[in-house]
Amino acid sequence: MNKKFINLIIIIFTLISFNSLHSLENKILFKINDSLITTIDFENRKKYLLFVGDNKNLDEKDILEDLISTHIFYNYFKNSQNTFDVDDRVNKIYNDILKINKKNKDFNETLFKQSEIIYNLRLDLIRKLILEELLNLNKKQLFINEDDNNLVYKYSIKYLNIYLYDLQPYKEEIKTLNIKKIEDIESYLNKNNISFFKNEKEISNINNLNYKIKNKIKSKNNFFVIEKNGLASYINVKKSFETYEDLYATIYSFESSQKIKKKDLSCENLKKNNEQLNLIVKKYEFLKLNDKIKFNLIDLNDYIEFINNDSFTYVILCELNYNKELLNNINLNKAITSEVQKIEKKFIKKYSKVFNLKIINE
Secondary structure (H helix, E strand, C coil): CCHHHHHHHHHHHHHHHHHHHHHHHCCEEEEECCEEEEHHHHHHHHHHHHHHCCCCCCCHHHHHHHHHHHHHHHHHHHHCCCCCCCHHHHHHHHHHHHHHHHCCCCCCHHHCCHHHHHHHHHHHHHHHHHHHHHHHHCHHHHCCCCCHHHHHEEEEEEEEEEEHHHHHHHHHHHHHCCCCCHHHHHHHHHHCCCCCEEEEEEECCHHHCCHHHHHHHHCCCCEEEEEECCEEEEEEEEEEECCCCCEEEEEEEEEECCCCCHHHHCHHHHHHCHHHHCCEEEEEEHHHCCHHHHHHCCCCCCEEEEEECCEEEEEEEEEEEECHHHHHHHHHHHHHHHHHHHHHHHHHHHHHHHCCCEECCC
């Protein structure tokens, strides 16, 4: 066979192989109008997220949603009359982050391409500025007049829903089980191949909750079942302090040679029997208390019992002092974050249609 012809075949085969490999590596992920966003853009976004923060554990689905969001906002920016001057700000942000990163001995600058970092910073800044504009239009909704209970505490609610129809054959058996937390019922359901739905969310204001759940929380019942609309809902509530910063606890403590009944351990009763009990009253910075006290003394009159041979030591939370201005700021920031998330979600839903978003590889 002619040598030149053989060489030509080799060259053609090499080009085909290269193009085939390249096409495998760089797939289209989604389209917005005439713009194609590919796996290379996705990988650049991942590198960018590592450059700007500790984002190595981000889920790929979240990164893709974030990438879609930035490009929808960018298309809105291109099609609007906005005149944001972002270039100088982006360069400053880049240099500031780079300076911080270089203080980390494990940081390798060669892994990051400056032009790609700048490009993604620009996308993020444009999104941020548009969201700020939209937030200002909704700022009246951010007025907060919280009661102290909502200021001091935050609530995490974990719930597991099962159709009563599916649960019916097992109800009597479940009554005999020692179910004290959601994990117990989840284990039983999995063992018996019973379908269920589980979720967890943080509640910023318990006044917005169903009255049954709210009453359970107020009665300090943190695990309970509610049956409604054909569902059995197993609900676990975790109550904790919004922050330990500037939080102070007045704690009563005393020793006893005999076990004390719960009803006699209220702060009011202890005050009346102060001299008889040899009560110790101290004010502590909550942050410096040990974990057992921090995680168990949440509400006033909560107590811990320590048993040492034939002696009982009781520690009771009887007063809380806190920085109300700090807590108001924390709650305002949470409200702003929540509102921004709602605005972004609504914006993406609307402009996904306007800009003809089409996801190719999900």
